[in-house]
Amino acid sequence: MLQEVYYPKKEMFKDPAFKNMCEYHELVEEFEKDYEGTWAKFAREKITWFEDFKQTLDTSNAPFYKWFVGGKLNVAYQCIDRHLENRKNKAAIIWEGDNGEKRIITYLELYREVNRFANLLKSLGVKKGDRVVIYMPMIPEAAFAMLACARIGAIHSVVFGGFSAEALKDRILDAEAKVVITADGAFRKGSPYMLKPTVDIALEGVDIVEKVIVVERNNEDIEWVSGRDISYNDLIVNQSDECPAEIMDSEDPLFLLYTSGSTGKPKGVQHAQAGYILWAQLTMEWVFDIKDNDTYWCTADIGWITGHTYIVYGPLAAGATTLMFEGVLTYPDSGRAWKMVEEYKVNQFYTAPTAIRLLNKMGPDEPKKYDLSSLRILGTVGEPIDPPAWKWYYEVVGGGRCSIVDTWWQTETGGHMITPLPAATPVKPASATFPLPGIFAEIIDETGERMPAHEKGLLCITKPWPSMIRTIWGDPERFVKSYFSTAKKMGEPVYFSGDGAMYDEDGYIWITGRVDDVINVSGHRLGTAEIEAAIKKHPLIAEVAVVGRPDEIKGESVFAYVVLKGEDTVAEEMEIIKEINEIVKEEIGAIAKVDTVAFVPGLPKTRSGKIMRRILRAIAKGEAITQDTSTLEDPKVVEAIIEVVNSCI
Numbered sequence: 001m002l003q004e005v006y007y008p009k010k011e012m013f014k015d016p017a018f019k020n021m022c023e024y025h026e027l028v029e030e031f032e033k034d035y036e037g038t039w040a041k042f043a044r045e046k047i048t049w050f051e052d053f054k055q056t057l058d059t060s061n062a063p064f065y066k067w068f069v070g071g072k073l074n075v076a077y078q079c080i081d082r083h084l085e086n087r088k089n090k091a092a093i094i095w096e097g098d099n100g101e102k103r104i105i106t107y108l109e110l111y112r113e114v115n116r117f118a119n120l121l122k123s124l125g126v127k128k129g130d131r132v133v134i135y136m137p138m139i140p141e142a143a144f145a146m147l148a149c150a151r152i153g154a155i156h157s158v159v160f161g162g163f164s165a166e167a168l169k170d171r172i173l174d175a176e177a178k179v180v181i182t183a184d185g186a187f188r189k190g191s192p193y194m195l196k197p198t199v200d201i202a203l204e205g206v207d208i209v210e211k212v213i214v215v216e217r218n219n220e221d222i223e224w225v226s227g228r229d230i231s232y233n234d235l236i237v238n239q240s241d242e243c244p245a246e247i248m249d250s251e252d253p254l255f256l257l258y259t260s261g262s263t264g265k266p267k268g269v270q271h272a273q274a275g276y277i278l279w280a281q282l283t284m285e286w287v288f289d290i291k292d293n294d295t296y297w298c299t300a301d302i303g304w305i306t307g308h309t310y311i312v313y314g315p316l317a318a319g320a321t322t323l324m325f326e327g328v329l330t331y332p333d334s335g336r337a338w339k340m341v342e343e344y345k346v347n348q349f350y351t352a353p354t355a356i357r358l359l360n361k362m363g364p365d366e367p368k369k370y371d372l373s374s375l376r377i378l379g380t381v382g383e384p385i386d387p388p389a390w391k392w393y394y395e396v397v398g399g400g401r402c403s404i405v406d407t408w409w410q411t412e413t414g415g416h417m418i419t420p421l422p423a424a425t426p427v428k429p430a431s432a433t434f435p436l437p438g439i440f441a442e443i444i445d446e447t448g449e450r451m452p453a454h455e456k457g458l459l460c461i462t463k464p465w466p467s468m469i470r471t472i473w474g475d476p477e478r479f480v481k482s483y484f485s486t487a488k489k490m491g492e493p494v495y496f497s498g499d500g501a502m503y504d505e506d507g508y509i510w511i512t513g514r515v516d517d518v519i520n521v522s523g524h525r526l527g528t529a530e531i532e533a534a535i536k537k538h539p540l541i542a543e544v545a546v547v548g549r550p551d552e553i554k555g556e557s558v559f560a561y562v563v564l565k566g567e568d569t570v571a572e573e574m575e576i577i578k579e580i581n582e583i584v585k586e587e588i589g590a591i592a593k594v595d596t597v598a599f600v601p602g603l604p605k606t607r608s609g610k611i612m613r614r615i616l617r618a619i620a621k622g623e624a625i626t627q628d629t630s631t632l633e634d635p636k637v638v639e640a641i642i643e644v645v646n647s648c649i
């Protein structure tokens with residue numbers, strides 16, 4: 001395989017954390033020699049501790065690892081208070097609304113806003129350890145809400161605003177939330193849209209939620225439930241802007257974030273205080289080369305881990321200026337993103353391959369119309385990026401000057417795991433390159449043997465790391481089963497990511513995608529099991545299997561094989577497709593829209609009744625079937641399915 005290698009333009013970087021690969025290898029070795037000591041050194045250097053920790057890593061109850069045991073800190077303090085001495089008038093958050101409206105919030109203002117919000121929560125009886133669900137648009141109050149929870153030690157659980165009432169309800173119930181923070185709605189592509197009515201539906205029959213705090217953003221009419229709903233805008237003005245930061249233990253939960261697994265309902269990924277904030281901050285410095293005068297822009301939504309770590313916690317812990325955007329990158333036209341980069345002189349731009357492909361498709365020459373010379377680093381995350389998209393990003397957006405960091409990580413990892421270092425790593429387009437120092441990411445087989453080059457294996461992380469998932473909220477068994485039951489190294493269970501990957505001849509890591517039943521649609525992680533459970537609610541459907549199918553823009557699209565209970569006509573099928581999508585929208589949200597429905601006579605099953613998903617995946621991708629189908633319960637069904645699929649393409 002002959003691949004192009006791109007070297008960092010050294011003149012773009014003044015004082016990077018890693019100037020070259022030697023410095024990278026030195027730190028990797030330091031971690032190899034003294035794993036705990038090196039982590040302890042960074043933790044003491046980067047975190048403002050109220051009380052030092054006693055033990056760096058406690059493995060006594062593996063895989064429930066504990067980091068920086070006995071340390072006391074507060075994450076909001078780490079993100080705000082400690083910057084007041086040198087940066088009180090620096091912009092912490094620059095916000096741009098869908099309609100171009102602007103707000104700049106300095107660190108001192110952020111301090112006041114967060115304290116007021118924290119006092120408001122306290123006045124409602126929210127205490128350390130209580131769960132607060134945040135269902136918000138991309139407005140600064142969403143960040144204030146997260147930090148206010150962190151300040152008083154409440155555990156937030158942000159639910160992406162695109163999720164339906166049903167999905168929101170599931171998460172509220174699972175987390176047993178006491179308070180929900182939402183907004184009346186917000187603006188998208190020039191028009192108002194609503195959130196509060198969805199909260200009202202989600203809370204029907206739910207009695208654990210005592211209060212709903214409503215931020216009035218779009219000022220559309222909403223229903224107010226008396227005794228339950230309160231207006232943020234009315235109550236915040238009377239709150240004191242001083243609120244002592246709760247003294248938290250390193251291992252107290254910081255937040256839950258629900259994400260899809262290969263089976264069952266979404267799981268509440270639980271993150272802890274110290275390890276998470278350490279890695280959020282350190283990766284901002286290492287991977288984004290964040291400097292005091294930079295304007296950093298991550299285009300994610302706070303409803304996903306990228307928004308948590310790389311819009312709110314990481315940038316603020318690093319004392320940076322984070323740009324937060326309410327709108328859509330392609331509205332009012334495909335130059336919006338580049339116009340904003342020019343206007344704010346953005347230095348680091350971080351987005352998803354699906355956005356890059358869309359921007360490329362809608363306006364391939366659009367970046368050339370703007371002055372993008374402030375850009376130094378371009379980041380990508382969420383799914384494998386294809387070389388053509390990579391090259392457009394590099395040449396046209398980055399002008400051939402900027403370093404591209406293709407960052408592989410997950411909700412569960414808390415922060416970056418495998419990524420180039422912008423001033424050091426020679427990159428190959430579409431490879432996430434090497435693990436960060438301190439991260440023992442390896443491609444192995446089930447027994448821990450390292451895979452030879454060009455052979456696909458399991459992407460595992462073979463040593464615990466500070467920002468790792470601590471457990472699944474309320475379901476420790478599922479935690480062990482989901483992550484620590486696939487692969488072992490030296491007889492010890494290791495963390496398995498769910499992704500497949502390959503080394504090349506130079507040891508570069510190439511992520512090949514999920515090997516489980518998780519799919520990635522426009523960078524949104526969805527479980528095929530959840531979508532199937534929704535579709536099964538349709539009364540005419542006997543069986544369903546959902547798989548991902550490659551899509552030019554979205555990465556993957558949702559493909560459903562449906563077996564009906566009775567005979568049907570084409571007109572009925574059209575109707576059923578519509579109804580399927582209505583159910584999916586209600587149960588999960590529009591992000592899980594089913595793009596293709598194949599009405600098939602049956603599903604390929606083993607004699608014991610297990611659906612052979614691998615065959616279904618191959619058919620949806622148009623790949624040849626390599627498996628032996630003769631042992632299937634009904635071998636002929638495969639041909640029938642292929643015929644149907646060919647006719648619906």
Ligand code: WT7
Nearest residue numbers: 306381382383384406407408409410411511525
């Ligand atoms: C899954 C995790 C990490 C924040 C956003 C997604 C895929 C993520 C990359 C990348 C190839 C990637 C993996 C992973 N993924 N980054 N750079 N190259 N694939 O977080 O929703 O938890 O999804 O996203 O399949 O397992 P998430």
